[in-house]
Amino acid sequence: MLSFPTDSVSGWSLQGSSPVRVYYVRRCHMPRLTEGFRSFVDGLRLKLLLDYWHAIREHAWELLWGAGPLGIAFVFYTVYRAPSLRFLGWVIAWSVFVAGYYAWRAYHLRLIPKLELGSFRTIYTPTNAPNLQRKFVQLLVKCATESPLDNCRGQLLRILKWSNGEWRPTHVDESLDLLWSNIDMPSIALEPGDDRQLDIFFVDSGTRNISPFAERMSMRLLLVSAPSDIFRFDVRVAAKDCPPKYVSVKVTFGQNWDDLALE
Numbered sequence: 001m002l003s004f005p006t007d008s009v010s011g012w013s014l015q016g017s018s019p020v021r022v023y024y025v026r027r028c029h030m031p032r033l034t035e036g037f038r039s040f041v042d043g044l045r046l047k048l049l050l051d052y053w054h055a056i057r058e059h060a061w062e063l064l065w066g067a068g069p070l071g072i073a074f075v076f077y078t079v080y081r082a083p084s085l086r087f088l089g090w091v092i093a094w095s096v097f098v099a100g101y102y103a104w105r106a107y108h109l110r111l112i113p114k115l116e117l118g119s120f121r122t123i124y125t126p127t128n129a130p131n132l133q134r135k136f137v138q139l140l141v142k143c144a145t146e147s148p149l150d151n152c153r154g155q156l157l158r159i160l161k162w163s164n165g166e167w168r169p170t171h172v173d174e175s176l177d178l179l180w181s182n183i184d185m186p187s188i189a190l191e192p193g194d195d196r197q198l199d200i201f202f203v204d205s206g207t208r209n210i211s212p213f214a215e216r217m218s219m220r221l222l223l224v225s226a227p228s229d230i231f232r233f234d235v236r237v238a239a240k241d242c243p244p245k246y247v248s249v250k251v252t253f254g255q256n257w258d259d260l261a262l263e
Contacts, residue, residue, distance in 0.1 A: 139197070139237070208226070
């Protein structure tokens with residue numbers, strides 16, 4: 001039985017009165033030896049090699065003669081016994097290996113996706129309607145690494161109301177995709193040093209409605225506040241390859257529409 005590569009194609013050819021299946025094998029592109037050698041040489045830059053050597057030397061020296069467990073054990077061993085060449089070879093090889101790990105780890109940690117949540121704040125926003133204002137509650141979100149955070153999203157998980165000495169569920173009992181301030185989008189790429197505000201909800205001067213600033217929301221999820229009402233907003237923020245962060249804010253509503261006390 002003949003076997004063909006998985007990237008082969010086939011067709012039918014007519015030879016005489018009988019059709020014959022004909023296989024055509026595609027030519028696979030294989031990198032040439034010169035291309036691989038050129039790529040290898042391009043990576044061997046003298047400055048990078050010197051930086052790598054200095055980092056390895058500093059970490060290896062700290063491991064052997066520092067105050068760590070390996071350094072203390074090595075010092076005590078060399079004081080009471082003369083190490084053999086074989087033993088020294090194993091120690092040096094192990095020290096270089098561990099030093100390489102620590103040199104790599106310092107740069108790797110800077111690029112691990114990580115979120116950082118700041119504080120909540122309130123901000124007034126004008127509208128197109130005359131004599132109508134809105135007051136937003138926002139959450140500050142930061143990129144705590146040197147690598148951008150892709151698909152950064154925030155969800156309002158639920159709204160609870162303080163009643164009779166306990167938190168009780170409200171109509172807002174399903175997660176809502178919140179929008180980011182100024183761009184009104186549910187997902188962004190969060191850059192290092194470019195902190196963003198996530199809109200949680202807003203109230204307006206015309207009503208006492210509590211309106212989550214979400215991409216889509218059912219009408220049944222609208223809440224109305226009364227003076228002295230206390231609500232808790234549970235928020236989740238996450239990004240690609242990044243563990244989510246959870247935070248809650250307690251809001252006490254006052255007599256006026258814009259009297260909001262955050263805790």
